[in-house]
Amino acid sequence: MNPLSVVARTVCNLFAWFLAVFGIYVIVHGHLTPGGGFQGGAVVATFMAFLLVAHGGRKMQSWVRKELFTLMECVGLTIFISAGLLGMSNTFFFNFLAKAGGLFGSTVPLGPNPGALNTSGTIALMNLSVGLEVVGGLSMILLYMFSGVHPEEPFGREETGHDR
Amino acid sequence: MIEVLHLSILVTIVVSGFLTIWFRNLLSSVISLAVLSLFISLEFFYMQAPDVAIAEAGIGAGLSTAIYIIALRACGRKQFRKEGER
Amino acid sequence: MKARILFLVSILVVGGLLWSGLQAVHPFGEPNSAPMDEYFIANAQSEAAANNVVTSIVFDYRGFDTLGEGAVLFTAVISVAALFRKRGQH
Amino acid sequence: MVIFVASALTYLLLVWAGGSIEWLEVVIALVFAGLISIMAKRWNPELPLRRSWLNPVRLVRFVVYLFGPFLVALVQANLDVAMRVITGKINPGIVRIPTGLASDGALTLLANSITLTPGTLTVDANDESRELYVHWINVTTEEPKASDICGTFPEWARRIAE
Amino acid sequence: MTGNFPYLVVGILFVMGFIGIIFEKNLVKIAIAVSVVEAATNLFIITLGYRSGGSIPVWTMAGGGSSRMVLPTPQALTLTAIVIGLATTALMLSFAMTIYRHYGSLDVRDVRRLQG
Amino acid sequence: MNTAIGILLGIGLLFNVLGTVSLYRFPDVYTRLHGTTKCTTFGSLFTSAAVVVYGLTKFFQGFEGRFVTLSLHVMVAVLALLISNATGANAIARAAHRSGIMPVRAVFDRLAEDEKTMGRRVS
């Protein structure tokens, strides 16, 4: 339960921040570059893993609140379903924002192009909502599974020898 | 020449998958699973699927190892065996 | 002992099924025909206005799969939370 | 504040493709930088950032350090290790060196530089007395000074990140 | 040069995972074997969609003549399968931890009530 | 351009192969960490430098923006690789020392002596 050494702690703090920025880049550019809601959400969710491995569980569980992650997951799923329902005049999951002008509504030239951010209609919106949902879900899995470990139980130490 | 790379990736996948099942120590097994996930991700990369490669790299190598190790911490490292049985 | 023989037979059956299935598959690197994928590749930019064809399939053409995936993830997270919930919490 | 500027700059660096940057990218960078700074302050109060790290003089010093003495030491380290791989001649031991650096960032920079330079590997760090325990592959003295192992690195670390 | 070797690798990996599921007695080891089988199926689906010489199905900053792309639909299906795999793995490990706390053992032969 | 890329790739591959050899020639964990961390980091640095040279040359030939993106992202990846490799080596060495693996053929071991005199772990 005690934290790691100074070197590892500092680098973990800095890396957690850098990977959060990079995960947001992956989520926002999901319709242009490889990536999207699932991958970016998994990258951002390593923020929790870094905090857990650098500071130990007890200190971290006093910093974060689990209810917030539940809220994030429910809000993400709700936005996703309602973005699907809004195109209901045509079909479910109809991309009503694409090429309609305004935010996320400009057209794309055919063939290879450098890529513009305000394209692709509801796909960008759904990327954001699914990213929110995956961040909440994976962080909750990590936190609840760690709260199932009982630190007062003895840690079995065997020989670190050659097996088989 | 690029096919030598492909062959070595495939051979590594087979060997690390075998090691994953073959090791008795559970931590060794988890390390082999991380290696397997790493090379599966590289194979996805070779087969022009970078979306899936990011997902496999993030989930298989980072978070999956993390939850396996949390579970091992809660459960103990050795496999339980009775005398005289396999 | 009887169970192990049964297991071995089942492994042989599964392996034989796999082997016979792998005989009929197309050679590596040359899919036979894929009109659906050709349609997606040709029309993803003009219909969904997205450069990444995979993302346009995941969120637009086959959004129901993603909806089901979200439901499965939600159920799994709620199950893990219910397993490790402490008394008096929530 | 530090984390706000740093994350916005990092995001803009990642999206830059040679030409100009769209206004929407700048808006998104500012919004998410604010979100990340709230998140980092709330969930990670021990983040060791200092306001002096945004000083451009220190960044220039960091780049100079990275391409100057650090690269030279890296080349020396690799030739040294290559010789030892071929001949197999080692004389290892774990020694203790005092550093006298006050901030965590400087200590981390020094420790990582030591790990990547000739014949040394940081094993542990004592954060009260600010000492590093270093695995040295070719022990010559019993009680080495910091300058015996890593040259002018502590001075550079103090000037960059203190 | 490689021929149909990738399909053979998928088959070998699947059979090894299956052997692990059947013969192992430790619950965590069974979860690891299930992960191996998941990896084999994902690899199989991606292998079905590969075209030799194709490029990635992304138009952004693509090279000159990228008219021939690999098939995108298998990649989209595999993407959801990976996240579902993580969720099921977490659920299996949570059940294993709960069983260890109640029975004191992970061996399936000690957990009598689990056997049919 | 081809000769510069060839020389950089040659140096990088030489050091990567030396890192692989050092994994087999050295007797214990710490010396293996020396070999793999230094040699593979250095080799990957040089192969990535070859990629950066390629990208910059292509950019100044045709002024396509995508090669700037290539060079920048490769530099970010290399920086992440440097920091994470050094810290990972540090963490593995500390874990090995705490789990009771002593350095082979060591002259002396100040860390173990200090732990014995202090009666607890340092840090």
Place this chain on the structure above:
Amino acid sequence: MTTEALFSYAAAVLGLAALAMLGRLVAGPTLADRAVALDAMNTLVVALMIILSVIFDSVVMVDVAIVYAGLSFVGTMFIARYLEGSM
């Protein structure tokens, strides 16, 4: 010899080196040795991904290398944390 041919030779050598590192994974006398082998393989694979993105002529694939460089660090830190027995 073209530039792509040079890069493909380098990729082949890196792949063979990564294959050769599996021996330490099999025969490592202690668990820390296996962790060292995993760490070295991570570095080689990141370099390999960077080189392959040049061979395939698609710039956006470098993102995978950055993600892998960051996330393999999480795995290494968790393994080290478990090895030192203080989690």
